[in-house]
Amino acid sequence: MAAAGATLAIGSARAQGKAEKRIDTIVLGAGVSGLNTAALLEKEGQKVLVLEGRQRVGGRVFTLLDQPGYPEMGFNSMGEGYGRGLDAAQRAGVEMVDITPRFYGGPPQELWLNxxxxTREEWARSPANPFPDALKASLPGEVVGKLVAQHNRLADFSTWNDPANTALDISLHAFLKAQGLSDAAIRLANDVSPYYGMNAFEMSQLMMEFNDGFIKTQMAAGKRSLAVKGGNIHLPLGMAKLIKGDILLGKEVVAIDVQPGGVEVRCADGSVYRAGRAVCSLPFSTLRNIAVTPGFTGAQAQAVQTLGYNGLTIAFLTVSEPFWLNDGLSPSMFTNDQLGVVLPQRFGADPGQVSGLTVQARGNLAQLWDSMGKEAALQNVVARLEALRPAAKGKVKGAAMFSWSQERFTLGQIAYFKPGQVTAFAKAMAAPMGRLHFCGEHTAEGARGLEGALESSERVAIEVLTA
Ligand SMILES: Cc1cc2nc3c(=O)[nH]c(=O)nc-3n(C[C@H](O)[C@H](O)[C@H](O)COP(=O)(O)OP(=O)(O)OC[C@H]3O[C@@H](n4cnc5c(N)ncnc54)[C@H](O)[C@@H]3O)c2cc1C
Structure with a gap:
């Protein structure tokens, strides 16, 4: 099905001296949502062009193929209920492997406070433990998830973005207070290492409940975690191979002009592309820096400008000797130190062996690391680890540092809604602007993460094909 009003991709053809190609739809962004949209439109007979700002495809799916164990800096794993994800993997010809043993090998995570x-037992009895009695045995990182799961107010989580839910669209902080947590308990349970936003005041409880509902459906479908053999980056690479049209890399989109008869897209290198329609899969964190005419209005403008994107910076450390065997402690650490959260990677063929350590900083700590610069931040991580664990001295090396907030084409790890934002604009944010359509994980309505990104591409492909 070729869309009416299809026009020309003029930039690339002129630059390369080739005959100009008729393009039905330009897809902006070659993450999984953009790639899947392109594949779905081509399946229906459209001529598609994909423009990608980075020099690689995959967006937030990103594996360090040059490091031991191929650690993941982005997308980690899918559940057994990821119907779309598993289907995409099959189409892309990649093999999915059960990585559940990676999470359960080795001694449990230990808490390092000040x-x-x-140990968990010491923490449960500690006078410094600010949690209510029923939660005293929980480690800080477990408390929020447990409370949201126990007190989810949505009978049907797919109704999360109904504008009628205004009264429920409160902050995570207000919710945790209502569950009896003090400010000190909220700081420790959430703000030291917030999954979303900078702190619990910044996060919508409605979105937490959507997230929780999605996790529960995944758990009901099966408990295994699956990832791509050899690194998740092979999924988007395989998806890209299936696309017949051009995928142009290094094409940073700087302007989108939506006209009555088509869409014109301008890139930073001066090239211009035209087509009957365009699908924009860019995160709103980057879309807000692009000149879009005629321009966003109302709730959609508010969404593009203010939707949250949380900070996450990841260090990858190589380990020359398993120092945890020398001090007899777990390599897995939750700290309220500048060190962040240390997660042993069991990414080799033997999940009993640690192939390296990733160390995560979220929220304020991610900002602190970012402000130091990569080299200094890596050195600081190694120094803090050695200070807490003298047995690690000389055994760990900072190998890589990756900040999602500083990645020009993402500017944050994942979208989150602040209190009041779900009901203010979640339903309106993906509405087409004439011939410009929107997809991407931030526009998903019924699924989260990679599955949500793929869901959004199905919705947008139908939208384009039936427009
Ligand atoms: C650290 C991390 C861990 C995660 N773990 C999981 C997990 O375990 N399970 C799960 O389901 N999900 C997980 N996710 C989420 C999942 O990776 C994303 O939901 C999904 O990859 C998003 O795909 P997308 O196509 O919507 O966006 P993106 O992948 O961000 O694609 C957008 C594309 O647009 C490009 N772009 C941006 N601006 C421009 C511009 N101006 N011009 C041209 N191109 C541009 C980008 O380079 C990018 O390729 C994780 C994400 C991160 C970052």
Whole structure:
């Protein structure tokens, strides 16, 4: 099905001296949502062109193929209920492997507060433990998830973005207070390492409940976690191979002009592309820096300008000797130190062996690391680890540092809604602007993460094909 009003891709053809190609739809962004949209439109007979700002495809799916164990800096794993994800993997010809053992090998995570180690039992009895009695045995990183799961107010999580839910669209902070947590308990349970936003005041409880509902459906479908053999980046690479049209890399989109008869897209290198329609899969964090005419209005403008994108910076450390066997402690650490959260990677053929450590900083800590610069931040991580664990001295090396907030084409890890934003604009944010359509994980309505990104591409492909 070729869209009416299809026009020319003029930039690339002129630059390369080739005959100009008729393009039905330009897809902006070659992450999984953009790639899947392109594949779906081609399946229906459209001529598609994909423009990608980075020099690689995959967006937030990104594996360090040059590091031991191929650690993931982005997308980690899918659940057994990821129907779209598993289907995309099959089409892309990649093999999915069960990585559940990666999470369960080795001794459990230990808590390090103010430089001191506490076992779970010590923590449950500690006078410094600010949690209510029923939660005293929980580690800080477990508390929010448990409470949201126990007190999810949505009978049907797919109704999360109904504008009628205004009264429910409160902050995570207000919700946790209502569950009896003090400010000190909220700081420790959430703000030291917030999954979304900078702190619990910044996060919509409605979105937390949507997230929780999605996790529960995944758990009901099966408990295994699946990832792509050899690194998740092979999924978008395989998806890209299936696309017949051009995927042009290094094409940073700087302007989108939506006209009555088509869409004109301008890139930073001066090239211009035209087509009957365009699908924009760019995160709103980057779309807000692009000149779009005639321009966003109302709730959609508010969404593009203000939707949250949380900070996450990841260090990858190589380990020359398993120092945890020398001090007898777990390599897995939750700290309220500048060190962040240390996660042993069991990414080799033997999940009993640690192939390296990733160390995660979220929220304020991610900002602190970013402000130091990569080299200094990596050195600081190694120094803090060695200070807490003298057995690690000389055994760990900072190998890579990756900040999602500083990635020009993402500017944050993942979209999150602030209190009031779900009901203010979640339903309106993906509405087409004439011939310009929107997809991407931030526009998903019934699924989260990679599955949500793929869901959004199905919705937008139908939208384009039936427009
Ligand atoms: C650290 C991390 C861990 C995650 N873990 C999981 C997980 O375990 N399970 C799960 O389901 N999901 C996970 N996710 C989420 C999942 O990776 C994303 O939901 C999904 O990859 C998003 O795909 P997308 O196509 O919507 O966006 P993106 O992948 O961001 O694609 C957008 C594309 O647009 C490009 N772009 C941006 N601006 C421009 C511009 N101006 N011009 C041209 N191109 C531009 C980008 O380079 C990018 O390729 C994780 C994400 C991160 C970052």
């Amino acid at each position: 430089g001191k180690r506490l």
